[in-house]
Amino acid sequence: METHPAALPFLLLFRNSGPETHQHLSPEQRQQLMVRWNAWYDRLAAAGKAVEGQPLELERRVVSGPRGERVTDGPFAETKEAIGGYVKLMVSGIEEATEIAQQHPGLPYGLSIEIREMAFSCHLGVTAGHGAPAERATSP
Amino acid sequence: MAADNVSPPPPDTPAAPASQPTQLVEHFFRHETGRLHGALVRLLGVHNLSLAEDIAQEAMLRALRTWSMGGVPPNPSAWITRVAMNLAKDMLRHQRMSGTKQPALITHFEQILPQSPAASINEWEIRDDALRLMFVCCHPAIAPDAQVVLALKVMGGFSTGEIARAFLTSEAAIEKQLTRTKQRIKEAGIGFDLPEGEDLAVRVDGVLAALYLLFNEGYKASAGDRLLREELCAEAIRLASLLVEHPVGRTPRGNALLALMLFTAARFPSRVDEQGDLLRLDDQDRSKWNRTMIDRGLVHLFQAAQGTEVSEYHLQAGIAACHCLARDHASTDWARILRHYDELYRLKPSPIVALNRAVAVAYLQGPEAGLRAVDEIPQRDRLDSHYLLHAVVGELRWRAKDHRGAAESFRRALQLAKVGPEQLYITRMLERAVVQGNDVG
Numbered sequence: 021m022e023t024h025p026a027a028l029p030f031l032l033l034f035r036n037s038g039p040e041t042h043q044h045l046s047p048e049q050r051q052q053l054m055v056r057w058n059a060w061y062d063r064l065a066a067a068g069k070a071v072e073g074q075p076l077e078l079e080r081r082v083v084s085g086p087r088g089e090r091v092t093d094g095p096f097a098e099t100k101e102a103i104g105g106y107v108k109l110m111v112s113g114i115e116e117a118t119e120i121a122q123q124h125p126g127l128p129y130g131l132s133i134e135i136r137e138m139a140f141s142c143h144l145g146v147t148a149g150h151g152a153p154a155e156r157a158t159s160p
Numbered sequence: 161m162a163a164d165n166v167s168p169p170p171p172d173t174p175a176a177p178a179s180q181p182t183q184l185v186e187h188f189f190r191h192e193t194g195r196l197h198g199a200l201v202r203l204l205g206v207h208n209l210s211l212a213e214d215i216a217q218e219a220m221l222r223a224l225r226t227w228s229m230g231g232v233p234p235n236p237s238a239w240i241t242r243v244a245m246n247l248a249k250d251m252l253r254h255q256r257m258s259g260t261k262q263p264a265l266i267t268h269f270e271q272i273l274p275q276s277p278a279a280s281i282n283e284w285e286i287r288d289d290a291l292r293l294m295f296v297c298c299h300p301a302i303a304p305d306a307q308v309v310l311a312l313k314v315m316g317g318f319s320t321g322e323i324a325r326a327f328l329t330s331e332a333a334i335e336k337q338l339t340r341t342k343q344r345i346k347e348a349g350i351g352f353d354l355p356e357g358e359d360l361a362v363r364v365d366g367v368l369a370a371l372y373l374l375f376n377e378g379y380k381a382s383a384g385d386r387l388l389r390e391e392l393c394a395e396a397i398r399l400a401s402l403l404v405e406h407p408v409g410r411t412p413r414g415n416a417l418l419a420l421m422l423f424t425a426a427r428f429p430s431r432v433d434e435q436g437d438l439l440r441l442d443d444q445d446r447s448k449w450n451r452t453m454i455d456r457g458l459v460h461l462f463q464a465a466q467g468t469e470v471s472e473y474h475l476q477a478g479i480a481a482c483h484c485l486a487r488d489h490a491s492t493d494w495a496r497i498l499r500h501y502d503e504l505y506r507l508k509p510s511p512i513v514a515l516n517r518a519v520a521v522a523y524l525q526g527p528e529a530g531l532r533a534v535d536e537i538p539q540r541d542r543l544d545s546h547y548l549l550h551a552v553v554g555e556l557r558w559r560a561k562d563h564r565g566a567a568e569s570f571r572r573a574l575q576l577a578k579v580g581p582e583q584l585y586i587t588r589m590l591e592r593a594v595v596q597g598n599d600v601g
Contacts, residue, residue, distance in 0.1 A: 034229065039221035046319040047190035050224055054184055057228045075229040105229035126228060 027110035029071075029138040030117040032124075034131060037075070037104030041130045056125035061107075064120065068110065075105035100130075108138075184232060189220060191398075192237060193317030196244050198289030203248060206296055206352050209314065209342055215251065219244035290315070291406050292352045294399060295363055298370040301348040306341045307370040308377060313338060316395040326388050327377070354408050364409055368417050368473070371396050371403070375421050386436070390428055397421050404460070416464035416473035422457035423480035426450040438585040442489035454484045475504040494523040511543045515552055527559040547576035551586055554593065563597030 042050060064070035080102065084090045111117050114135065121133040185191075193216055200212035223240050233239045297311040309327075312318040320338070324331040355363040378392030400418040403409035430444040461477055478500045486492040501517035514537040522530020534540070534553055543549040554569030570590035577583045 037228065038225035039218075042221055042224045046322050047187070047193060047220075047317045048322070050189045050220065051184060051187065054189075054224065054227060054232065058183070058232060061231055073229045073231070075226045104225065107229065 030109045031136045032107045033103050033134040034105045036100040036130050071108045073107035190317035194315040197314050198293045202289050207346050215247050298367040299350050308374045310341050325385050371400050393425050412464045412467040412469050413471040413473050415460045416477045419457045419461040420477035422453045423484045426453035438581045472508050475500045527556045530556045547573040563593050566593035
């Protein structure tokens with residue numbers, strides 16, 4: 021890693037990302053939060069450090085069991101623990117990713133962020149680095 | 161607000177690319193709430209006001225969550241409207257009851273839902289809905305103070321917490337009042353209509369009275385959150401603008417009221433000094449006055465003059481215009497102000513108007529004449545418990561070099577002034593009078 025001159029892909033995984041955490045904010049507080057969020061994201065995007073970000077729908081289903089016979093629909097007891105969305109970063113390493121996460125304006129509102137480096141390549145042989153691997157990964 | 165509501169994006173437009181961040185317009189969530197309420201109440205009916213509020217709230221929360229991870233879409237207003245309309249449709253489907261209304265409503269929804277950009281809710285409908293909602297909030301069946309609170313909540317998108325802070329009361333009290341008001345709306349069977357015919361003028365007057373009350377609530381120099389109170393004034397101006405820009409609400413007195421609000425709000429930046437203490441008109445830095453607001457005020461004052469009517473709003477706006485247009489305090493047109501006060505007193509003979517008139521007399525003919533005018537106020541005893549009477553008399557006595565008398569009046573005013581900024585101001589005046597009174601002997 022120390023020898024890598026290029027940026028590495030990291031995912032910030034957001035937990036407890038709403039909507040209940042925003043419920044008691046006034047319209048103006050919501051506005052301020054969005055403005056700070058935009059500023060955080062825009063700065064990263066302008067520096068080429070944030071590649072993409074997406075929220076995930078709240079409805080979910082879990083498949084498990086040896087033959088995938090256990091199919092559970094939400095709601096689950098710990099909705100706070102569910103991943104609510106992600107942002108993909110291209111940064112120098114875990115320290116920079118951590119620093120970026122620490123500046124996230126959602127933290128005071130209960131947001132928690134898990135930082136995971138994306139493995140350099142997956143079993144399909146798709147490079148997780150540059151380019152848009154997400155699109156390729158879905159093709160057969 | 162957003163002027164580009166007309167063409168929302170196709171349903172699944174992704175978030176704005178990172179290279180072109182969309183900025184939220186000022187007060188987006190607040191004003192969007194009001195807009196959504198208008199659209200939802202039109203579809204659900206006034207009796208479902210609470211349901212409309214819940215749906216709008218849910219749409220806002222979804223927007224926050226989604227945009228916090230992908231950025232704000234190019235047309236946030238259209239995005240939220242779509243979400244809210246879909247939520248409303250789902251909700252009605254889920255509670256599909258035996259009644260005949262709901263299926264009809266769903267059909268209505270399906271016709272009105274933006275399937276294509278062209279079929280979306282247009283700007284005219286939005287304006288109509290806003291005005292209808294204003295007529296609901298300011299309906300004569302609702303008490304005036306309840307009208308103001310309801311308008312702030314439903315049209316202004318203020319939270320109950322913000323309203324409670326602005327009115328120095330508890331959130332529970334505001335919530336209780338809102339519940340009662342909505343009950344009242346149901347009982348009275350208030351519809352979501354634009355009044356017509358003879359009813360129209362009366363109803364427009366009712367709206368103007370409520371907006372005037374709202375503005376004054378914000379203008380009062382009470383303790384508490386000053387910025388928030390100024391937002392009440394801004395909201396009153398926004399609603400009055402909505403009213404006079406609509407063909408149905410465009411009246412001379414509406415324009416006059418809007419002009420009055422603009423002239424008054426233009427002077428907010430100079431109203432207090434760095435310590436937050438109140439400043440008198442002659443001590444204010446006029447370069448801080450908001451020229452844009454004054455210019456807008458003049459436009460509306462001009463529009464207010466198109467007709468034969470002279471209302472109390474006209475006269476008050478005329479007085480405010482005299483202040484705003486004076487280069488400095490010394491060159492204020494007090495003769496014109498006095499004429500306006502004379503006229504206003506004929507229209508609305510209140511001791512407060514007479515007291516203000518006395519101040520104009522003092523500037524025109526000297527402090528002694530002003531004091532005589534105060535003495536001649538009919539029903540002056542009604543003002544005895546009002547700090548303002550004693551503050552004015554104190555000021556006039558001070559200018560007449562009666563420093564002891566001035567100190568006496570300021571002491572009395574201080575006993576009666578309830579709120580911080582006013583107390584501070586009078587204390588300063590009192591100290592000045594006492595010092596000078598001692599110097600002179």
